[in-house]
Structure formats: C-alpha cells, structure tokens
Amino acid sequence: MSKSASPEGGYEAGSYWSKRLAADFNLVGVGYRALGQRFNRWQYRAYLRNLERAQKRFGFDLGAASLLECGFGTGFFLDYYHRKGNRDFAGVDLTKISVQRVKEKYPEADLRCADLGAGPVDFGRRFEVVTAFAVLLHITDDEHFRTAVANICAHADEFVLISDVFPKERFAARGKSHYVLRAHAEYAGQLALHGFEILGTEPIFVLLSTPGPAHRWWFYLWSAVLYVFCLSEFTGHLFGALLYWLDGLLIRLFGAGSSTRLSVARRRSLRGPRAKEGNKKAPANGGLIPRKGS
Secondary structure, rough: OOOOOOOEOOOOHHHHHHHHHHHHHOOHHHHHHHHHHHHHHHHHHHHHOOOOOHHHHHHHOOOOOOOEEEOOOOHHHHHHHOOOOOOOOEEEEEOHHHHHHHHHHHHHOOEOOOOOOOOOOOOOOOOEEEEEOOOHHHHHOOOHHHHHHHHHHOEEEEEEEEEOOOOOOOOOOOOOOOOOEOOHHHHHHHHHOEEEEEEEEOOOOOOOOOOOOOOOOHHHHHHHHHHHHHHHOHHHHHHHHHHHHHHHHHHHHOOOOOEEEEEEEEEEHHHOOOOOOOOOOOOOOOOHHHHHHO
C-alpha cells in the first residue's frame, strides 16, 4: 500500500516511501514493519477475504471491471486482480521503485509515477473502479488530500473504494507525522462534491490491526500484545493465523470492527440498476475544483 502524500511537519512522502521500499520491497515495506513479513501476510490475506465480501455485497467485480489502483506499492492488489482474470488495470504510485519493479511483471499495464495530491493526473480515460487502499491517510496536507480525492473521482466511472480507519473525529497521533486519520463524514463530504455517494462500509480488520483512536486504552494494550507476539517470524505467523480465524468469525457474527474499514462509494447518476457506459474520457484538468482566486 504505497502512499501518495505531501510534505508537512518534516514528512516528505516521496523520500519516506522510497526508502522503505528500497529496504523492503515486500509487505513489510508497505505494511506494519515491526510485525514482520509473516504476520503482514495474514493481514493482507484478510484484506482479500473482506474485499470478496464487499464485491458480493455492493455488486462490483474486481476481476472484470476496468480498474485504476492508486498507490499500488509492491503490486499486491494488482496480483490479486490478475489472478481473478483482470487484464484491464492501470496504476499510479508516488515512488519510482514501485513503478519500475511492478512494470517488470506487468509490462502492458499503464503504470505511472505521480503524486495524486500535487495536481492533475490524467490517464485520458475513466475506469469502472478506482481504488485507494490505506493511501489517503498518508496525505497529511488537507489541500493535497482534497486534490487527491478530486483526481480519484475524475477517473471513476462507477465505484470508488477507499480504506482507512474512519474515526468519528479527525485524529493525528503525536510523533507520527506520516498519517492523519480523517472522519468518515469528511470523506463523504469530499466525495459528494464530485458526485459520489457512499453506499456503505465493510470491516477489514478487527483484531489483526490496532483499533481506532476512539478506543485509546485498547489501542495501547493491543499494540503491546501484537508487538510481543510478533517478536519472531515464527510466533508472528502463529499469532497471525489465530487472529485471521478470529477476525473472520467476529466479522461474520457482528459485521463490524473497530479498525480499518473499506468504504464503497458510487457515482450518484448510477444509483439503482447498474449502468455500464464504457470507459469515458476523463476531463482534461483531472476534474479538479478550481483553486481560490483562479
């Protein structure tokens, strides 16, 4: 889940993610570093399990839809789309190393290096589905965040999929300059400006990741538990397998979680019976809202 972001408070996104991926071009590089490779694999496996649930619930098919992946990182989700039979996908990522490495695997795909928050990004077409998994929380500057959402919506014909923690209130952790957790209402407002309405959310993690900031005491306790059980790859694997099973059970029973969720939005003009209108050409300016004074 490589991230597009903007510099703020000493955090320069391009440098930050390039260094991480140069050191670990794998799930550790884009996931939870301290928890190890094998635990991260269980987390990403849970991601795919719940993406499957979301597709059945909301009526989209990541194996058949034309698709743009924002922040594709190591290409984990592109691999998933490809395994499902999808051959019409493109991607944009902030880091050159991601584009270079993933392009070796998918030479026919339109993969670009660009910052979604810096200005218009134009693929010259729209896609049935545009995804941004754990990407927008790493855009810490609000103007860049709004620009990134505009770019995403400008390229989406039908669905926009965004994953984040979505707390009730905005949250920025002390000493953590590389992410800002924005409220679900803030996302809904920005998407609405571009003609999209959130249909609902699907839980991604319950116990496999730390809970949102509203559960502060649980956040610190569970963070400590995760780090202790993931001190080695072997124990991380065993603990990850257990939590993967428990997460699946809890989501089936309660259909909710206090950690990362997937939010599914759809273009308002397509509410009701599904309407497929092909790949429309994206606006030349990337669909951006004019800046004040422009």
